[in-house]
Amino acid sequence: MFKIILLKEMRETIGSAKFVFSFSVCTVLILLAFYVGARNYQVNRAQYEASVRENLRQMEGLTDWGQVESQIFLPPTPLAALISGLSNDVGRSIKVEAVGELISENSRYGEDPIYAVFRFLDLEFVFQVVLSLFAILLAYNAVNGEKEQGTLKLTFANAVPKDRYILAKLSGVFASVVVPMLLPILIGCGILVIMDIPMNGSEWLRLAMIVVAGLLFFMVFLNLSIFVSAKTERSSYSFLILLIAWIFFVLIVPRTSILLAGRAIDVPSIDEIHAQKFRNQSQLWTEDMQKIDAFVPPSNDPEKAFAAFNTFMNTTRETRETKIAEFNQRLNEDRNNRQAVQREWAFGIARFSPATSLSLAVMSLAGTSHAIAQQFLDQARSYQQSFAQFIKSKNNGETGGHMVRVKIGGAPQEKAKPINPYEIPAFHFQSMSVGEYITPALTDIGLLIGFNLMFFAGAVWAFSKFDVR
Amino acid sequence: MTPMLEAKNLTKRYEDQTLALDRVSFSVLPGQIYAMLGGNGAGKTTTINIFLNFINPTDGEALVDGIVTHLQPLAAKTKIAFVSENVMLYPNFTAIENLEYFTKLAGKRYVKKDLESVLSRVGLQKEAFDRKLKGFSKGMRQKCGIAIAILKDAPAIILDEPTSGLDPKAGFEFMKLLMELREEQKAILMSTHDIFRAKENSDVVGIMNQGQLVMQRTQKELEGEDLEKLYVQFMAGYMEPVSA
Structure with a gap:
């Protein structure tokens, strides 16, 4: 019975004009997403490598390790090209000095605002917007359409259990879309291989999970469509209701959640934080200026006096910078903590929408969620410590920082030797382990399964009360 | 009885x-x-x-x-086999495909020859067997409906x-x-x-x-x-x- 209805449903779906249209559009978009993603990755990779080289080249003329400031870059990843997530919003480079606050800058959207206007065509867009709309198009009249057509009565003149009928309908439409849809996805994977995109085992596994999450999301809208179709008498009504539901879930809920979370949790703006940091720096600087004015050399010997002054200035600067760093860190931590709470609120509210669950799941799997900015910053901080150690080892135990050292008398100065920037420890961005990518996505994949079960149960319940006459 | x-x-x-x-x-x-x-x-x-x-x-x-x-x-x-006042079948399926589906739904298995034989018995023209239902008149659809009822072979109609x-x-x-x-x-x-x-x-x-x-x-x-x-x-x- 199940198989008979399933096969009929597949045959009917595949034979319909709306399927041909949906399949053609999806195929083109999926292939484009893979091709454009692969091209973007190649371009980003080339830019990344050029930036790393340029950074070292710029340091080649320097003769004083104290003047060295390095720049580190966030390398592009293949999955970020397929699921862009927040990868284009976060700064892709950080200027690293031995001491001082680290700020990521040069985001893709900052550099090319046109991309921020239209965003990228990626797999998330195809799943979230295109496939969900096609799910509605294919199933909005799954039940009431059969009644309008007159075939439901004849079907249920036979010994057909209603729950099995709904399950077969769902499976039929799902299979008739998913099986052909896997073809462009497989071709897309072939494109990645042909274009030499270096995907490791973890990335292939996560790409597979991204596709699974996308298909679960597609099934949510199929279940919802069948539920609404079994709850309404006319297919025109169900189509209208489903379009409203789509707008609500995909557009309204995620945006509203940010507004609500913003109202619930107050997070100081970055300008306020900068103003506080600036005030603190100004105050410390004023205090230090007073100390400098009050400095009395311990000896009248100019050389000893300058040595003492240099030591005094270094100590003062290091103390000031430590205080600034501590204060900034406190401010940043406080802001980060508030942001984290606000984010949890926003995600909690937004997860009432399956569209949010899909976004969060695929971004976590692709490594392009909000965590990437923090991950980059954390690794930059860790790198800063080894960078500081290195500079100290090269700079007589000093971290540098634009202080001018004056030496009077003594032997004639030798011509300063240029530094070798290739000695500077290289920054290697460490990807997370597979488990670290997958674990945060499991909650949202679980939610997608939950949405499916809820809407399917709703569809079975609604159809049990549906008048098939 | x-x-x-x-x-x-x-x-x-x-x-x-x-x-x-x-x-x-x-x-x-x-x-x-x-x-x-x-x-x-x-x-x-x-x-x-x-x-x-x-x-x-x-x-x-x-x-x-x-x-x-x-x-x-x-x-x-x-x-029970049922024939309604206005038999409505799947318009994008042919007469044979509709018969095949509804008889399978009734738990019966027939080869195409049997389906054609019943369609002939109910008076449907041979050239309509493999045509899609969307072009059928009401009379032709009623014939398909009675063919489905016959093929179900139920004791009550x-x-x-x-x-x-x-x-x-x-x-x-x-x-x-x-x-x-x-x-x-x-x-x-x-x-x-x-x-x-x-x-x-x-x-x-x-x-x-x-x-x-x-x-x-x-x-x-x-x-x-x-x-x-x-x-x-x-x-x-x-x-x-x-x-x-």
């Missing part, structure tokens, strides 16, 4: 308190055609809907081969005004087919407005009015009677309902 279709004090009151059926009782034996006459809203379709378990009775019961339809609907449905809208020739052929099915010992319950055919071809004729079975006569009892006159009289409420 045990009745194949039986209504026992069948009563249906809708939620808006409309009494659609009021203690209707009748039975149809194997090899018998029972014609239910009555105006619109008389309760004919409600009776059929209860036999098919599309709705449950408020009181009483409908039995198919001794199975109470609202208690064991799936078991009862295996014993229920038809809801099957000849309405058919031209006289198609109606005649349709009735001829029913007679053949009666010969095969099928119990046939048919609602109709066609008094002439009801009298000519049925073994028992029942007249329903306002949810009640107001008259029930066998073919023999109707001999020499003017059924049209009786129908008008009973519909006007001149005579008393048939007692259960």
Whole structure:
């Protein structure tokens, strides 16, 4: 019975004009997403490598390790090209000095605002917007359409259990879309291989999970469509209701959640934080200026006096910078903590929408969620410590920082030797382990399964009360 | 002989308190055609809907081969084939594909040759077998509907005004087919407005009015009677309902 209805449903779906249209559009978009993603990755990779080289080249003329400031870059990843997530919003480079606050800058959207206007065509867009709309198009009249057509009565003149009928309908439409849809996805994977995109085992596994999450999301809208179709008498009504539901879930809920979370949790703006940091720096600087004015050399010997002054200035600067760093860190931590709470609120509210669950799941799997900015910053901080150690080892135990050292008398100065920037420890961005990518996505994949079960149960319940006459 | 279709004090009151059926009782034996006459809203379709378990009775019961339809609907449905007033099939499937699907749904397996043979038997032109249903006339669809009923090979056949809208020739052929099915010992319950055919071809004729079975006569009892006159009289409420 199940198989008979399933096969009929597949045959009917595949034979319909709306399927041909949906399949053609999806195929083109999926292939484009893979091709454009692969091209973007190649371009980003080339830019990344050029930036790393340029950074070292710029340091080649320097003769004083104290003047060295390095720049580190966030390398592009293949999955970020397929699921862009927040990868284009976060700064892709950080200027690293031995001491001082680290700020990521040069985001893709900052550099090319046109991309921020239209965003990228990626797999998330195809799943979230295109496939969900096609799910509605294919199933909005799954039940009431059969009644309008007159075939439901004849079907249920036979010994057909209603729950099995709904399950077969769902499976039929799902299979008739998913099986052909896997073809462009497989071709897309072939494109990645042909274009030499270096995907490791973890990335292939996560790409597979991204596709699974996308298909679960597609099934949510199929279940919802069948539920609404079994709850309404006319297919025109169900189509209208489903379009409203789509707008609500995909557009309204995620945006509203940010507004609500913003109202619930107050997070100081970055300008306020900068103003506080600036005030603190100004105050410390004023205090230090007073100390400098009050400095009395311990000896009248100019050389000893300058040595003492240099030591005094270094100590003062290091103390000031430590205080600034501590204060900034406190401010940043406080802001980060508030942001984290606000984010949890926003995600909690937004997860009432399956569209949010899909976004969060695929971004976590692709490594392009909000965590990437923090991950980059954390690794930059860790790198800063080894960078500081290195500079100290090269700079007589000093971290540098634009202080001018004056030496009077003594032997004639030798011509300063240029530094070798290739000695500077290289920054290697460490990807997370597979488990670290997958674990945060499991909650949202679980939610997608939950949405499916809820809407399917709703569809079975609604159809049990549906008048098939 | 045990009745194949039986209504026992069948009563249906809708939620808006409309009494659609009021203690209707009748039975149809194997090899018998029972014609239910009555105006619109008389309760004919409600009776059929209860036999098919599309709705449950408020009181009483409908039995198919001794199975109470609202208690064991799936078991009862295996014993009934149904032809509606306006047979609607999948428009993007061919006649053969529609037959194949609905017969499989009924738990039967046929090769294409068998399906073609039944379509020929019901009078569908051969060139229409592999055509999509969307171009079919009502008569052609009715033929497909009766073909599906034949292929289901159920002991009972229920038809809801099957000849309405058919031209006289198609109606005649349709009735001829029913007679053949009666010969095969099928119990046939048919609602109709066609008094002439009801009298000519049925073994028992029942007249329903306002949810009640107001008259029930066998073919023999109707001999020499003017059924049209009786129908008008009973519909006007001149005579008393048939007692259960």
